[in-house]
Amino acid sequence: MTQKGGRRGSLVADKRYSTPKKTPTPSKTPKPRKPRGKKPRPPRRGGVMGAIAGMVRFVWRMIWGAFWRFSMVIALVVVAATLYFYSTLPKYTQLLDGRTRGSVTMLDDQNKVFAWRGETFGGLIDAKNVSPYLRDAVVATEDRRFYHHFGISPRGIASAIAINLKDGRGPFQGNGGSTITQQVAKLLCLGVKFNPKEWKNEAAYENDCRSGGLKRKIKEVPYAFALELKYTKDQVLSIYLNRAYLGAGARGFEAASERYFGISAANDNPQQSAMLAGLLKAPSYYAPTNNLKRSQERAETVLTLMHQQGYLTDRQFLDAKANPATLSEAAQRRAGGYFADWLMDTIPDFLSRDTTEDVVIHTTLDQRIQSAAEEAMQSVFTNKVSKGSSAEAAIVVMSADGAVRGMVGGRKTKVTGAFNHATMAQRQTGSTFKPFVYATALDLGYTPDSMVDDAPLTVKMPGSPDWSPRNYERNFRGPITLTTALEHSVNVATVRVSEAVGRENVIKVAEGLGFAQNLPNLPSVALGVGESDLLDMTGAYAGILNGGSSVTPYGLTTLTLKGDSDPLFSKPGGIGERVISEKSARELTYMMRQVVLHGTGGRANVKGYEIAGKTGTTQSSRDAWFIGFTADYVVGVWMGNDDNTPLKGVTGGGLPAEIFHETMKRVEDGQPAKPLPMAQPSEWQAQAQQYPGETQSTGQPTQPQQPQPQQQQPQRRNPSDSILKSLLGVFGGNRN
Structure with missing residues (x-):
C-alpha cells in the first residue's frame, strides 16, 4: 500500500498477544482465598488471655460431651x-377397685342407708x-x-x-x-x-x-x-x-356422691361436682360431714377455676355460686354412729373389720327414734346442765323383744369410734335394781299390797361385820306396802324383802332377765351394788314389759353379701326363756307405774301416755339412772362422770328422768297412746280374799298361805301362832 505522495510506508506486524499487565504494588495485593471445608483457626493469642480462653474451651467441650x-x-x-x-x-x-378390704353398709328398719364402715365403693364408673x-x-x-x-x-x-x-x-x-x-x-x-x-x-x-x-x-x-x-x-x-379417697370412708366419686348427696355421680350438678372435686386436696379436712361451710368455701374456689377455664358459662357460675351444695338429709343427720359401732362389735371380724367382701346389714335402727334421742340429749345438756359440767350420759331405746331402736353413747351425738357409755361403761345400778327384788317376791306369791316393815334392820353376815342399811331420807316409814316401798325407793324395806324371799332367788331372776352375771351374794345386792351397762339394764326392763321373758338385745336382722339375696345369718337376739310369770310382770308394771305417778320418777311422766319406770342413784351420786317404758318402747338413761367422781346435785329422779321425758315425748309424738300391760288392784285383792294371808313375827312381808311361785320357794322362818304376835312382828320389826 502506498501512502500519499507515492512513498511506501513501513511494515508493522499485527499484535498476537495483549500487552502484559503491570505487576501491582504490594499495597494492592488481593487476599488469598480460604480453603474450602475447613475453618480458619483464629489467631493465637499469646499470654494469660490465651491460656484462659483455651481452658474455657476445654471445659465446655468436657461438659457438653458429658x-x-x-x-x-x-x-x-x-x-x-x-x-x-x-x-x-x-x-x-x-x-x-383398688381396695384391699371390703366395706360394711348398714340399712335402717326402712332399708335406708344410715352408716358405713370401712372404705365403701359405690360401683364402677367411667x-x-x-x-x-x-x-x-x-x-x-x-x-x-x-x-x-x-x-x-x-x-x-x-x-x-x-x-x-x-x-x-x-x-x-x-x-x-x-x-x-x-x-x-x-x-x-x-x-x-x-x-x-x-x-x-x-x-x-x-x-x-x-x-x-x-x-x-x-x-x-x-x-x-x-x-x-x-x-x-x-x-x-x-x-x-x-x-381416689374422698373422706368419710368413701372410695371413688360414686361412693362419695352417694354418701354426701344421696345420688349417683352421673347426676351431680356443678356445685356438687365442685364440692367433690375440692375434697381431693384434703379429703378429711374438707369433708362436708366434718365442716359444711369449709367444704362450700373450697367448692367455690373450684367453681371459679371451672369458670376461668371455660367449663362454666357466666350464668352457670353465678347460679352455682349462689346455691352451694348441701348434704342429703341422711348425711346431715349422721344418725346412729354409736349404734353402728356397737353393731360392728357384735359381728365376727371376718365379716366386719377384716372383711374382704362388701357386706350389707339390715338393722333394727329407727332413724326417727334415733334422732329423737339425740335431740333429747342435746336439749337437756343445753338448757339444764351447767356449762362447766363434764358429766356424760347415754340413752338406749328398745322394743319389748330386745330390738334396739336407737342408741346415744355420749353427750356428743355426731361421732364415730367414740367411747360408748351405753355398752362399754360398767357401773353400779343403784335402785334401778330394786324391781328385780319385787319381781322375785311377786313371783313367789306376794302381791303389790303385801306389807313390809320399814324399820331399822341389821343383817348378820358370818365372817364379816354386821350391816345396817339406811334410807335416803334417813328416816323410817313403818309398815308399808310393797308398792309404796318401790314407789319411794325405800332401801331398808327392799333389803328386808330380798332377805325374806332369798337373795339367791333375787340374783337368779335378775340374771335371768339379762342383768350382768356374777352378782355378789351379799345383802347389799338388793340396793344395786352390782355393775351392769345401760344396754343390758334396758334389756332386763324389756323383759318386764314383754310379760316376764328374757331378751337378748340385738340390732342386726340379716347380714348378706352385696349382690346376694340369701342372708348369711339372721338376728342373733330376741325373746328367750320365761323368767317370771306374766301375772307377776303385770303386777310389777303396776307398781312401777306408781313410781312415775306418785314417787321418785315424777319428772319422767309424759302427758297422755302411761309410763312405768324406776329411778336409781348410786353411793355418793356417782351414777344416776332412769329406766322406764310405755306399751311400745323401753328407754334407759344413765348419767355420770368418766372419772367416777360424784355428780353435783344429780339423782335418778332429776336429770336422767328429764332426759327420759324428753326422749319418750319425741319418740311417742304422733303415736296413738296404748295402755300399759299392767294388773289392776282388783285382781290381787280378789286373790287375797281367796287366800287369806298371815303375818310373821319377824317383821317380814306378809304373804299368802298357799303361794303359787314360779321358782323354788325359799325356806321361811317359823310363822307366829297368834295373830297378836304377827301384828307385833309387822309393826315392831326386827330391831337387832
Whole structure:
C-alpha cells in the first residue's frame, strides 16, 4: 500500500498477544482465598488471655460431651423402665377397685342407708358416663393440661418447685405439680402390692405409696409414661375417679356422691361436682360431714377455676355460686354412729373389720327414734346442765323383744369410734335394781299390797361385820306396802324383802332377765351394788314389759353379701326363756307405774301416755339412772362422770328422768297412746280374799298361805301362832 505522495510506508506486524499487565504494588495485593471445608483457626493469642480462653474451651467441650452422653443414658433408662412398667400393667378394668378390704353398709328398719364402715365403693364408673360437670371439675382443679401432656407436666413441676421455695419449704415438699396421671401412679403404688412382711399394716403401705420427695418423683415418670401408652386419657381418668379417697370412708366419686348427696355421680350438678372435686386436696379436712361451710368455701374456689377455664358459662357460675351444695338429709343427720359401732362389735371380724367382701346389714335402727334421742340429749345438756359440767350420759331405746331402736353413747351425738357409755361403761345400778327384788317376791306369791316393815334392820353376815342399811331420807316409814316401798325407793324395806324371799332367788331372776352375771351374794345386792351397762339394764326392763321373758338385745336382722339375696345369718337376739310369770310382770308394771305417778320418777311422766319406770342413784351420786317404758318402747338413761367422781346435785329422779321425758315425748309424738300391760288392784285383792294371808313375827312381808311361785320357794322362818304376835312382828320389826 502506498501512502500519499507515492512513498511506501513501513511494515508493522499485527499484535498476537495483549500487552502484559503491570505487576501491582504490594499495597494492592488481593487476599488469598480460604480453603474450602475447613475453618480458619483464629489467631493465637499469646499470654494469660490465651491460656484462659483455651481452658474455657476445654471445659465446655468436657461438659457438653458429658451432658449429651448422660442424657442419652437417662433417656435409655426411662425408655427401658417405661417399657417394663408397660408390660406389667393389667387390663384397665382390673384397676378400678383398688381396695384391699371390703366395706360394711348398714340399712335402717326402712332399708335406708344410715352408716358405713370401712372404705365403701359405690360401683364402677367411667369418665364418659359421670356428670360432665364432675369430669370438668376434676380436670380444672387437678390438671388443666391433662388432655395435652404425655403423663408429666414440666411446667407444672417447675411452678410447684417455685411455690415451695417461696413458702420456705424444700423444692419437693408441699406442692408436687403432679398430673392426674402421676396421681394415678401413686394410687396404684407404682404397681407394688401390699406385703405384710414389708409394711406393718395397710395404712403404712398407703402412706409409703403416697410419699413425696425427689426419689418418688423420679419413679413416677416412667410409670406415668407407661400409663399414657397403655390406656387412653379417659381410661386414666376413670381409674382416678374410681380409686381416689374422698373422706368419710368413701372410695371413688360414686361412693362419695352417694354418701354426701344421696345420688349417683352421673347426676351431680356443678356445685356438687365442685364440692367433690375440692375434697381431693384434703379429703378429711374438707369433708362436708366434718365442716359444711369449709367444704362450700373450697367448692367455690373450684367453681371459679371451672369458670376461668371455660367449663362454666357466666350464668352457670353465678347460679352455682349462689346455691352451694348441701348434704342429703341422711348425711346431715349422721344418725346412729354409736349404734353402728356397737353393731360392728357384735359381728365376727371376718365379716366386719377384716372383711374382704362388701357386706350389707339390715338393722333394727329407727332413724326417727334415733334422732329423737339425740335431740333429747342435746336439749337437756343445753338448757339444764351447767356449762362447766363434764358429766356424760347415754340413752338406749328398745322394743319389748330386745330390738334396739336407737342408741346415744355420749353427750356428743355426731361421732364415730367414740367411747360408748351405753355398752362399754360398767357401773353400779343403784335402785334401778330394786324391781328385780319385787319381781322375785311377786313371783313367789306376794302381791303389790303385801306389807313390809320399814324399820331399822341389821343383817348378820358370818365372817364379816354386821350391816345396817339406811334410807335416803334417813328416816323410817313403818309398815308399808310393797308398792309404796318401790314407789319411794325405800332401801331398808327392799333389803328386808330380798332377805325374806332369798337373795339367791333375787340374783337368779335378775340374771335371768339379762342383768350382768356374777352378782355378789351379799345383802347389799338388793340396793344395786352390782355393775351392769345401760344396754343390758334396758334389756332386763324389756323383759318386764314383754310379760316376764328374757331378751337378748340385738340390732342386726340379716347380714348378706352385696349382690346376694340369701342372708348369711339372721338376728342373733330376741325373746328367750320365761323368767317370771306374766301375772307377776303385770303386777310389777303396776307398781312401777306408781313410781312415775306418785314417787321418785315424777319428772319422767309424759302427758297422755302411761309410763312405768324406776329411778336409781348410786353411793355418793356417782351414777344416776332412769329406766322406764310405755306399751311400745323401753328407754334407759344413765348419767355420770368418766372419772367416777360424784355428780353435783344429780339423782335418778332429776336429770336422767328429764332426759327420759324428753326422749319418750319425741319418740311417742304422733303415736296413738296404748295402755300399759299392767294388773289392776282388783285382781290381787280378789286373790287375797281367796287366800287369806298371815303375818310373821319377824317383821317380814306378809304373804299368802298357799303361794303359787314360779321358782323354788325359799325356806321361811317359823310363822307366829297368834295373830297378836304377827301384828307385833309387822309393826315392831326386827330391831337387832
